[in-house]
Amino acid sequence: MSDFSEKVLAVVRAIPRGQVMSYGEVAKQAGYPGAARAVGSLMKQNYDDSVPCHRVVRADGRAGRYNRGDANKIELLRNEGVKL
DNA sequence: TAGCTGACGCAAA
């Protein structure tokens, strides 16, 4: 695993329930400012449930995509009380 | 090593 993924996964894992963070924010917190796209690529390849990748949304507030279906992602966020 | 890709971001039209 790359240093990059370790950091990113750690940050995403730390996102509390009911809260969301943009890809750009995650990248920044991970120590790789500007690597928003790379973060997305990583999430795409990550199937670990211990990483709430559905809490990572776009900077414009929209949900973005999800490996289990975009609609499902929105559902999950709703269950956590995240307003769309 | 060089080029292509994509769960993004943002300014401009």
Added chain:
DNA sequence: ATTTGCGCCAGCT
């Protein structure tokens, strides 16, 4: 409010 174009970074071919 929308759509378009360009930049961005890590990963894979």
